[in-house]
Amino acid sequence: MRFDVVTIFPGFFSGVFEHGIVRRAQAEGLVTIAAHDLRAFTHDRHRTVDDRPFGGGEGMILKPEPLAEALGSLGIDALGIEPLGIAPKTENAVRPQVILLSAQGQRFTQGVARELAGLDRVVLLCGRYEGVDERISEHLADREVSIGDYVLSGGELGAAVIMDTVTRLIPGAVGNQNSTRQESFTESFPVSPDLSAGGPSATCGSGGLLDYPHYTRPADFRGMAVPEVLVNGNHDQIRSWRRKTALAKTLRNRPDLLERVALTEEDKELLAQIKLAQGTQGEMGQAPSLQKNRN
Ligand code: SAM
Secondary structure, three states, X not given: OEEEEEEOOOOHHHHHOOOHHHHHHHHOOOOEEEEEEHHHHOOOOOOOOEEOOOOOOOOOEEOHHHHHHHHHHOOOOEOOEOOOOOOOOOOOOOOOEEEEEEEEEEEOOXXXXXXXXXXXXXXXXXXXXXXXXXXXXXXXXXXEEEOOOOOOOOOHHHHHHHHHHHHOOOOOOOOOHHHHHOOOOOOOOOOOHHHHHHOOHHXXXXXXOOOOOOOOOOOEEOOEEOOHHHHOOOHHHHHHHHHHHXXXXXXXXXXXXXXXXXXXXXXXXXXXXXXXXXXXXXXXXXXXXXXXOOO
């Protein structure tokens, strides 16, 4: 998969992806990340990429011409600009998906990440200043994407978030591919048989909820013991505990997710138990198993 990022700060991306999974994925040729300097597509002495907004108002707006030219250089026919660049120009060549980073965009989710991970090529346009001339999102980008309900100073962090999230979903990028199938926000996936080797396989998918809590050695850390159920070796009990704590954590931190996922009869029963426990002994809406030790 190839990412092309158009930005006024191409240097921003040099350090970000020199670590961990994305660095390895690049080294193994699973992903290519190329940052392109928007100013390279200007033609004036000052390499101007922005201008004042029509109608008045605060700030400066990224001009459409350099962005369209940048896309042209990537082989994308943009507002009449002849494609020049690196994309294969065969009849069947698939136009890359062009994404404009924008606080006004559709929310970036694990579902969108999975969708993008299935593409060969994605182009990310990073805004700056007060934003980007609207003709870019109207006529040039395939979609506007926001990484959350807050305003960043530029699209670069958003582009980095998208590239990181998508890369780890590319087959081969993460050592154990199954681990990306059992995480928070991940809808149900068939769990491959090898998962059951080391534990209770049916615990694995979050089914769109938050992940369950994880613990590792030592079993007792400064008087804080891991839940007994996790060390007793009973896979059925572990599976049920994990599901219950995932439900409890979701209820506490992201109740909106519970509205969106299909709950099983077992889930509904576990949720009823959690709510009952909250009503009688829970603290601050937490399931007993998730209460923090504040002593
Ligand atoms: N005036 C814009 C608004 O209120 O929606 C904010 C512009 S922001 C200061 C500059 C650039 O940062 C945007 O053009 C966009 O590329 C990027 N940006 C800001 N917030 C973002 C978010 N939540 N997700 C993705 N990109 C964002």
